[in-house]
Every structure is written in C-alpha cells, then in structure tokens.
Amino acid sequence: MGSAPQRSPEPFDTRSSMADTPKSRPANESGDDSSPNGSRPLEELRHLILAPEQEALERLNQRIENPESRTEDVSNVVAEAIQRRRTQGGSDALSEALAPTIETALRESVRKDPGTLADALFPVMGPAIRRSILETLRSFLDSFNQIMDQSLSWEGLKWRVEALRTGRPFTEVVLLHSLVFRVEQVFLIHKKTGLPIAHAVAPAVAMQDPSLVSGMLSAIQSFVHDSFHTGQGQGVNRMNVGDLDVWVENGPYAILAAVIRGVGPRALQERMAETLENIHAEYAARLDRFDGDTAPFANIHKELARCLEAKFKEESKPRGYGYAWAAGAVLLALVGGWLGWRWWQYHRWSELAATLGNQPGLTITSFGRERGRFVIHGLRDPLAADPEKFVEDAHLNRTQAEFHWGAYYALDDALVQQRAITELAPPAGVSLSVKDGVLHVEGRPPAKWLNDLRSRGLLIPGIRTLDLGRFTPEQIAFDEAKGKIQVAVVRFPVASAALSSAERANLRNLLPQLKEVLNASVAPHGSVSIEVVGHSDTTGAEETNQNLSQRRADRVAWELIQLGIPDASLHAKGVATGEPVRPEDSEENRQYNRSATLRVITGAAAAP
C-alpha cells in the first residue's frame, strides 16, 4: 500500500495499455507508421472515434496522480475494506499489520498526555482491579479453609505424622490424600521443532525447564512414531509415571501436553482438545511460520491456564466454611478461658488479701494488678503472722504477686499481750494478759520486777493502763513478812517443850514481821491472826505426842505474848504427827518435826 505512490504510473498509461488491446490498434506517436503523410487525417479520425474515452482516461489519470483526490477515494472505502477483510477470516494478518501502528499511537498518546488514555481506561480498570482482588481473596479463603480442615481433623494429624515419617513436605502428603486430580503443568509445544510456545503451571508446583521437557516430550513422540510406524497425527496420548500422568493432544502444528497428578476426568481431555482447536483456529498461520520467537503467542498463556483444573475429595465439601467457624469458636473459647482464668486468679488473690487483712498485725492498704502481677501494699506488725505462710496454705503461685509491707505496731490485744511478754519477760509463776489496752498481772511478782514493770509498762505500744491494784507497797510488805513468818521453824529437844535461848532469840527476830502482819489493815485481808502449830516426831505414843505438840505450841505462844503480841491475835494447836514439817527420812529431818511453826491467818478464818 505504501509503495504504490512511488511507482511510476506506467500501468495506467493509456498509450502503452491501449497498445496491447487488439480491438484498438492505433499508430503510436513514435511515428513508426508506414505512411507519414497520412498522419494528420488519422489523428483526426482517432480524435473523432476515441475522444470521449480519451477524456475519461485523462480525468482518471489526473485523479490517480492527484494525492488529494486519491486520499478522498480511499477514505470512502477504508472502513468497509477492513470490515470485509475481517469477515474473510484474515484478521490475523490485519491485526499483525495494524498492531505496530496502534502500539506506536498509544505510546505517542501517553507521551503527549497520559490523562487522555487514563480517562478512557478508567471505567475498565475499576472493575478489573475489583475482580482481581476478589479472586485473590476467594482463593486465599479456600486455601485457608482447606488448611484448617486438614490441620484440625484426625486425618490431618495422621498426615502430619506421615510427613514427619517420610520426610516429605506436608503439602505434598495432603495433596496425595485429598486430591482427586490436579493439572500441574500445561505445555503448548511446536510440533516440528519441539520448542515450547507457551507454558502454564499451577501454584506451588515444582517445575522443570519447559524447553527441556517440551523437547523430550516431542522426542518421545517421534521416537514412538518411528518405532511403531504409527500414522500421521497419531502418537503417544498418555504417559503414566507413579502419581503423574502426562496427557498429550495432537494438533497439526502444535501439541498440547498436560501433566496431571491423580486421576483426570474425561472432561479434561475434551477441554484440552477444545483448547488446542481454539489455538489452531486463531494462530494457525503463525504456528506454521514459528521460528522460535514466542512473542506473538503471549496471549496463549491465558488459554492454557484455563486447563489448570483441580478437584479435591468430596468429603471436605459439605463442611463449607465449618472449620473456619470451628477455628473461630476454638479461638473464642481460648480467649474466654484465658479471661476466666485471669478472673479466677484475681478472685483468689483478692480473697487472700482479705484473709491477710483480717489477721492481727496485718493491714492491707491496696490490692491490684500491675504489669500482669498482683501487687499488695500493706502494714505489718513485726509480731504478726507470716503472710508467706498464707500464700503457701492457699496453694497460690508466689511468683504471681509481690508484697510491699510497711512496719507498724498493731493495737490488737493479742499482739499487745505478746509484745508485753516479749518486752517485760515475766518471771516464772507470773503471767501477763492484755484486755482493751489494760495489762493484768497474775501470780506473785517480785517487787523488783514490779518496779521495772511500773517504769516501763506504759512505754510498750498498745498498753494504756497497768492493772497493779493488788501489788501495793503495803501488800507487798505484808506478803513478804507473811512469807518470812511462815518459813520459820522453832525446834525443841526430844520429848520436851523447853525453848532454848537460841530459839527464843529467833522468835524475837521475827517480831518486826509479826507486828507488820498484825498491824496491816489492807482492805481485802480484813483481820489477821497468828496460828501457832505444834509438831512432834513419830516416835512415842500418839497420845503422848498430841500432848507434847500442844505444849510446844503453847510454849511458843507464851513466848510471843512475852514479846508483846496480844494474845487475842494468837491461837495455839498441837497436831502431833499430823502435819509433818519434813518427811521423817533422816535424823535431821526428824529433828525438824520436833518443832512449832507459825501461820498467818487472814479474813474470816482469822477470827479467834
């Protein structure tokens, strides 16, 4: 088309073209006519006969030589011409011819103003992108569901074990068990050269070099063809190796080979045949001319990808997204369980805090959770129970919590009492008790310890009052005097009531104590009297002893009267061997029973 204007207009030259037509055989202008003189009339004759045609030809010639009119002519038919060419079925060549121009035009348009093309594409791009995203999401959901299905089921566990045992990747084991079939790779191979024209591969399939596989496949085809002298268009249709099948579909220019794992359905074979037919219908000319350049076949990939079918076993189908939901439920249960456990932990620790708060000497000021640990702030008396013991008894995990104790003195009676005992160290026979902040003393405290108590007692935290009413100086003096009197033993010779001078002196020495006791007017004691008790040893007759002991008591009472003790305050009685001073197990102890002793009688009993 483009070379036409450069051509010389020779073919349309009226003279030369007319020269070939036998119908009109006019002499040409070169003048090789036999009669040069007759040229004029001939010219006229020709003019007369051919004038209208000549003019028409002249006009035609001008029209063709004039680019403007020619452009107009072509513009009238160009659209119809393209259309007709397409209906004639030669659209391949047309597209091929137009493609570079259109590509250049598009590039030029983008270079000048990208906006124009963007605006034109805008309504197309939105839906295209949406669809692509949707497809991606759907395949993701499907595979997620499948993985959940396989991971959570009993079979899934079995397959994991199998994968571990055989050292094969888990996905491969799953495929082996759950797959009915899957088309892993599809090759479109140029029949004559054995070169791959296009190749499609399913996701996550380990693929070999398409050139080599294609070459080998076509080599095998021709090998079989040669070896068994099969007819044209016949060849290997199926190859089977273990789990893999290779299906081959033969076409005039290309063969379609599919690598299938599992058992492919008959429908797949039909689809392959259909695909190969479609490819031949559209690309026959280019396939015939194939010289190793795959660029013109870029679009075939889509066609091949449609053959990458897969089908999984039915059982997982009806479950739909059940396992995704189940996984969600499990997740929810886990979260719920975790929250519940957290709450239970909180509950138990707060209970412990309450228990601790109820202990004497322990006060909880705050309880809370910080950075995942329980934190208990409080005050603790040094004598309070050990909080760690309570944690142990409650079987709580000690590492979950931390304690912050401040020291303080608690005012609980029990603790104050314990503190007082620790501080005052009461001697044997003396006991301390605290009630409502009052310290009570029981027993017979020595005067020195009591003095110590008086000076320090109120310094002990929690003790507000000392109850020492019974421990007045008078009472103490009375008690001391009484004690001295009652331990004295006035001894007599054998079978005698005669008082030696030494014993008399001893009695005289007791005089201050006797006076102290008798003069005491301490409220609770009331009246006080002295009882003189005479004793005898166990030798001799009972009657004699009774008599003797009475005489000894009388003798001492008499002596006391002599010393100035009013006889109204005295009472003498003999008890013979009835109340021995010491057990008579030696001569010395027997000596002590030949005696008289004194007893201080107080209260009602003291009445004579």
Added chain:
Amino acid sequence: MIQKKICMLGSFAVGKTSLVRRFVESIYSESYQTTVGVKIDKKVVSVDGKEITLVLWDLYGEDDFQKMRWSHFQGASGYLLVADGTRRGTLEKAVALEQKAREEVGPIPFVLVINKSDLVDEWDLDPEMEGRHEAMNWTVLRSSAKTGEGVEEAFLQLTRKMLG
C-alpha cells in the same frame, strides 16, 4: 523469547556429548540417548544483545548413520557437525552427514567442528582437508571438549548464522 532447536551431528565417539557437556548445565542423564535416541539440553546465549535460548538435541550417533533417528532432526534451525581430528574417517562421515541433513530438512546453517584439538599432535588430517571445506564455504572450527577451547565459539558462530 527466541528459541532455536539445534542438533549435534557426527560419528560415534567424536565428542558431541562432551562438547554439549562443556557448554550446558544438564538435567537429564546420558542414558536417555541410548533409549530415546536423543538427549536434550538448554543454553541461553547472548548474541548482538539478543538473548537466544538454544535447545540442544544431542543425537545418538552410531557409526552407521543410517541408524540415526533423523526424525529428531526435524525442525532444527541449525546443527553442529562434529568430527574427530585424530580419525580421518570421521571427517569423511561428516561430509556425508551434511549431505544427508540437506536431504532431510533442506539447507540450514551448520558449523563444522573438528574436535580433540588438545591432541593435535596425533591428528590424522591432511593440511589441505580443512582448507578444502573452507573453500566449500563451510565454517570450520577447531575445538577441544577437554580444554574447552573453541566450544563456546562454535555455538556462538552457529547462532549468528541462524539469526542470518
């Protein structure tokens, strides 16, 4: 992507397979050759800034080339004609193979490679033999699959010829 099928032609034990092995990384074992009659390898070369994928069909050659599977030769864009410099007969066979190839697929580009140039002292060729082939407008190269000399060059020359 541009791909070209090329074949290795030559008598038995001239070193076709060794030349290929020098040139490519292979995934197939050589036992294919005896079973199917061919072993296929691939090499991507760059010529004048163009990437060309060469698919090499290493045909199993018996001394009696009639037994070679010429069907494997169909569709080749070019071939390497290999002879052994230490065996005069292989060069004569090469001439015959070239003729047979022309009968099978018509005139296509080829390069004559005289292999085992590392053993040039043991060569059994008349000096004019190489020249004679060059005079026939053949491209003749010396190569050594052992040292690698001329191997790459042979394939590149063939590729250039195929691209015209």
